[in-house]
Amino acid sequence: MHPGNQPEGPLTPAVVFEMLQAHQRTAALKAAIDLDLFTAIGDGPGDVASIARHCKASERGVRILCDFLVINGVLVKESGCYLHSATSAAFLDPRSPASLASIAQFLANPAMRETYDNLAEVVRNGRTSLPGEGTVEPENPVWVQFAETMAPMMAPMAAPLGAVVLEGHNGPMHVLDIAAGHGLFGIEIAKQNPHARVTGLDWAPVLRVALDNARKAGVHERYNMLPGSAFDVDFGGPYDAVLLTNFLHHFDKPTCVGLLKKVRGALKPGGRVATLEFVPNEDRVSPPMPAAFALTMLTSTPAGDAYTLNDLSAMYADAGFTNTKSHPIPLSPHTVVTGHA
């Protein structure tokens, strides 16, 4: 995937040029989504003039943007017309059920992107250049945007996570979903087990998004809301399971251990915690996507990280959990790590 990783052939500076211009690729995909270009492509016939009309954009701009998307494997060009690739049809056409178009609003959020303009400064200081505590600042509205836009990225992880947590259990149970966000993970538990009750914990404005999703899934009568900070509110309980999805990576290890102890205190004996995380290998440089996620934590938090399985196992052990197990989710960069109270 990266030219620098290919030892064959003569030494060229291709990787340097490619990286220095890689930002264009983010901008191109974001602009195409913002211009509703993928709807135009889906509608056909795919000539520059038709696309430009649909997008209310110039023909020069549309032609160059579409060519750029073809070069990058997003679209296909045939006889001068632009067509969906399998990828853009499935993941970028807004009418596709698997469309990920909304995640661009979070992943290419201007405030988050701007932290990369200051990356040398961030590396010097070792922490986000965002105000306060960055994305973990209390009530940061970025989490409402996350809840509203990132569900399509997380949806494929919900069923496998639910299966790992439930292990076929079909009786009455109470599950706490910490940092519920869009709520999809807790909702999935309620869908897979009609006797499960779920409590979603997050900032109040975020929980409104989760409750909306619970309503759409028809499980809102078994969905309770616990608004506030995971570090401050009383969890209640005791619970049969606690979900801690996409959360630990925002904090340093002692903070994670403290939170895991609080989680353990809210679990029934034998109850389980399940985290969903980007878990790189111990070398911290593979696989690419989970390993690279550490940079996002550097730019957006004071002390977060992409934790390896050894890191997570040590935190679990320090918090008193036993029987720590890793469940990589196939075809995804995510891993569920479970432990028993």
Place this chain on the structure above:
Amino acid sequence: MHPGNQPEGPLTPAVVFEMLQAHQRTAALKAAIDLDLFTAIGDGPGDVASIARHCKASERGVRILCDFLVINGVLVKESGCYLHSATSAAFLDPRSPASLASIAQFLANPAMRETYDNLAEVVRNGRTSLPGEGTVEPENPVWVQFAETMAPMMAPMAAPLGAVVLEGHNGPMHVLDIAAGHGLFGIEIAKQNPHARVTGLDWAPVLRVALDNARKAGVHERYNMLPGSAFDVDFGGPYDAVLLTNFLHHFDKPTCVGLLKKVRGALKPGGRVATLEFVPNEDRVSPPMPAAFALTMLTSTPAGDAYTLNDLSAMYADAGFTNTKSHPIPLSPHTVVTGHA
């Protein structure tokens, strides 16, 4: 190189995630250069603490940045220490004669990069969002930066271009180098042919950089300066050859034809013009680097483009040139196109 181009295997949204986060790769390389990280890597021993000391940066930041550069094939990691890859040793260590570190200042220039934050707007309007005429605004200081920083990227093209233009000619001749910039191309002619005189044309502050380089190359006594705009100044002449490097792509076709006519008028009968350009195939989507260059022209100029060989041949013909020939430069994305007056 791009996941979307790989038809094998299950359909995954990898290309979407990768593109939405590609901007991180530009920022990481730029930050590493700004922090002088590649000097630290070259010095060894490559542990986080030593690198952090050299870069006056935090250990958390250095570790995460270095891991990110390993993931992207720029550095190598062994036993927890970071080492040069063949690529970073050759092209990123400031002490390497082939170091490209300075080009980051131009390619990741903040004003140019910011145009990508407005890319949807640029596509709508079909022209740069930079003030005035963008990079082709008269006396735009960005060309001083280009001249000062981009020579290492262009240096490998100078010898092949010189050979194409001279064709072994070793007698007295006069060459005009339009938009001379760093001056390397004209200087190369003077180096290859000790009887050649060269006139560099560019904005006056840019020509100071070219003259400096001519002095370093020991050819300044045969190097004259013609300050001003290629569209406005009298070229003088007649010349045996005119170089028109990295210039036509900034303008629309009629403007290019007008300029080529003016060039032809300044050439001796049988004299030749030589352009250096990114020349994509007629499909305009391959090879990747020349084809993608059109996006840079969209964001930085009112009407520039990456012209195909058919485009350039037609412009040459319209301007009265004959015997148009394409000379791709091996292992580079550049092509020299020559024509006879």
